[in-house]
Amino acid sequence: MPEESTVRIALLILVMFAIGLIVVRGLGATAAETPATASPTVTVLSEDIPVTDRLVLSDAEWKQRLTPEQYTVLRRKGTEPAFCGGYSATKHHGAGTYHCSGCQNPLFTNDTKFESGTGWPSFFQPLPGRVEKESDTSYGMVRDEVHCARCGGHLGHVFDDGPAPTRLRYCINAVSLQFVPTKAASEVTAAGPTAKATFGAGCFWGVEATFREVPGVVDAKVGYEGGTLINPTYEDVCSAETGHAEVVEVVYDPSKVSYERLLTVFWENHDPTTLNRQGPDHGSQYRSAVFAHTPEQRATAEAMKAKLESDKKFRRPIVTEIVAAQTFYAAEEYHQQYLEKKGLKNCHR
Ligand SMILES: [Zn+2]
Numbered sequence: 252m253p254e255e256s257t258v259r260i261a262l263l264i265l266v267m268f269a270i271g272l273i274v275v276r277g278l279g280a281t282a283a284e285t286p287a288t289a290s291p292t293v294t295v296l297s298e299d300i301p302v303t304d305r306l307v308l309s310d311a312e313w314k315q316r317l318t319p320e321q322y323t324v325l326r327r328k329g330t331e332p333a334f335c336g337g338y339s340a341t342k343h344h345g346a347g348t349y350h351c352s353g354c355q356n357p358l359f360t361n362d363t364k365f366e367s368g369t370g371w372p373s374f375f376q377p378l379p380g381r382v383e384k385e386s387d388t389s390y391g392m393v394r395d396e397v398h399c400a401r402c403g404g405h406l407g408h409v410f411d412d413g414p415a416p417t418r419l420r421y422c423i424n425a426v427s428l429q430f431v432p433t434k435a436a437s438e439v440t441a442a443g444p445t446a447k448a449t450f451g452a453g454c455f456w457g458v459e460a461t462f463r464e465v466p467g468v469v470d471a472k473v474g475y476e477g478g479t480l481i482n483p484t485y486e487d488v489c490s491a492e493t494g495h496a497e498v499v500e501v502v503y504d505p506s507k508v509s510y511e512r513l514l515t516v517f518w519e520n521h522d523p524t525t526l527n528r529q530g531p532d533h534g535s536q537y538r539s540a541v542f543a544h545t546p547e548q549r550a551t552a553e554a555m556k557a558k559l560e561s562d563k564k565f566r567r568p569i570v571t572e573i574v575a576a577q578t579f580y581a582a583e584e585y586h587q588q589y590l591e592k593k594g595l596k597n598c599h600r
Contacts, residue, residue, distance in 0.1 A: 304401065304481075305401055305402070306353075306354040306401055306402040306481055306482075307402075307403075308402075310326065313325070313326045313353070314326075315484070316353075316482065316484070317352075317353060318426070320426045321352055321353065321426050321427065324405060324406075324424045324426050324427050325351075325352070325353045325399075325402075325404035325405055325406075325426075325427050326353075326404065326405070327405075328396070328405040329405075329424075330407075330424060331371075331424045331425065331426050332370075333369060333370025333371060334370035345361070345432055345433070346361055346362070346432065346433040347360075347361050347430055347431050347432035347433045348360050348361070348378075348430075348431050348433070349361070349364075349372070349374075349423075349428045349429070349430055349431075350428065350429045350430075350431055351399040351401065351402060351404055351406070351427060351428070351429075352426065352427050352428055352429045353399060353402045353404040353427065354399060354401045354402035354404065354481075354482075355429070355482075356381055356399050356400065356401035356402065357378055357381060357431075358377055358378060358381050358382060358399065358406070358423075358428070359374040359376075359377055359378065359381075359421070359423070359428075360378065361430075363375050363376040363377075365413070365414055367413075367420055367422070369422060371407065371422045371423060371424060371425065372422075372423045372424075372425050372428060373413070373420050373421065373422055373423070374420075374421040374423065375413045375414055375415075375416070375417045375418075375419055375420065375421070376416075376417050376419065376421075377397075377421060380400060381399070381400050381401075382397050382398065382399060382400055382406065382421075383397070383398045383399075383400045383403075384396065384397060384398075384409060385398060387408065394408045394409075394410070395408060395409045395410075396408055397409050397421060397423065399427075404427060405427070406421075406423050406424060406427045406428075407421065407422045407423040407424050407427070408421075408422050409421045409422070410422060444504075444505070445469055445502050445503060445504055445505075446502075446503055446504075446505050446510070446544070447500060447501065447502055447503075447544050447576075448500075448501045448503060448510060448513050448544065448548065449476060449498050449499070449500045449501070449541075449542035449544065449576055449579060450462075450498060450499055450501070450513075450517045450540070450541060450542070451476070451477070451496035451497060451498045451499075451537075451538055451539060451540035451541075451542070452499075452517060452520060452521035452523075452529065452539055452540075453497070453521050453529025453530070453532055453537045453539075454497060454529065454532050454537065455473040455474075455497040455498060455499050455582070455586070456473065456586070456589040456590050457520075457590065458473075458497075458499045458520065458521070459471045459472070459473045459499045459587075459588065459589075459590075460588075460590045460591065461516060461520050462499055462501045462513070462516065463588075465503075465508060465512070465513065465516055466507060466508060467503050467504050467507030467508025467512075468501055468502070468503045468508060468513075469502045469503060469504055470501075470502040471499050471500065471501045471502070472499065472500045472579075472581050472582075472587060473497070473498070473499055473581075473582045473586050473587060473589070474497075474498055474499075474500055474579050474580050474581040474582045475488045475493075475495035475496070475497065475498065475536075475579075475580045475582060476495060476496060476498045476500075476542055476576070476577055476578065476579050476580065477494060477495055477496045477498070477540065477542065477574065477577055478493040478494035478495030478496075479493060479494050480493040480494075480495070481578075481580075482580060483495055483580055484583070485582060485583055485586065488536050489534075489536065491534040491535050491536055494535065495536060495580070496535070496536055496537070496538050496540050497536050497537060497582075498540070498542065498579070500579050500581075501513060510547075510548055510551055511551060511555065514541070514551065514552055514555050515555075517541070518555075518559060518564075518571075521539060522539075522565075523539045523565065523569045523570060523571040524565050524566070524567035524568060524569055524570060525539075525570070526538070526570045538570075538572060539569075539570060539571040539572065540571065540572045540573075540574065541571060541572070541573045541574070542574060542575070542576040542577065542579075543573060543574070543575055543576060544576045549573060549575065552573045553573055556569055556571060556573065
């Protein structure tokens, strides 16, 4: 019976459309029943990653780097349940930027965010060139899918029912975002101007603990620097194939401690004469290195190295490499203040 089958097909299309609408717009009533998703992994963020610096990883690598929720949304075009991912209320966050949680590409600023009532973070405008659009015909609709221009990660969709000035609504999954607050001017002046110094001196646990004890050091973080891979993991760096050194990035107050003093601590607390080795630790990741943040730091480090050599402070030649600072990738949280966490703070030498 042709008439009946036409009705059936029409009904089927209607049902599919309704499902599509539920998925796209979200239902407030389901909010309380859906569990909260895991928070995104904490990774180092940079404000000025060029979009051209594309991040291409294999599926296995993405699986390793992302939480299951991030992987489903970013790499499998999934949609998180509405009202679950955080970031949905405009007022919860101050000034800052929402970055791609897959690759740290800055995507939207807080002043383009608005409360859409959908349960997903909504923005009327992305940062120029930071997102890409692609037509999506799933759920019987034609929608514009939004991707991160750097890693290709699926972020959400864009609709033309947003507010002025663009009239667009970028409906983005919260798990694909990481919010980076802009430091308040008062915060910056209260803390005084700080500077950074980065050193590689073998296993970074002990190096971090040493620098944390130096008066004038505001903060110290362990991480990876000087290699080729973007966002390396501890396992990547341990393979010694990525070229990264285990480093400590020190934030210090130059009015309280000089860079020379930090260099002294650096040279006194490791053996700068053993190439790619510190005690039992072998490999280029354990190399002795100074990553200079300014030409002045570099000149100071080079002058000091020459002076130590001429004064014959070490029995063998110093092999410390002095190079310009590169991107610092903070190590996984469990490596931060590791010795302190393990109650081994004084066992690093
Ligand atoms: Zn991305």
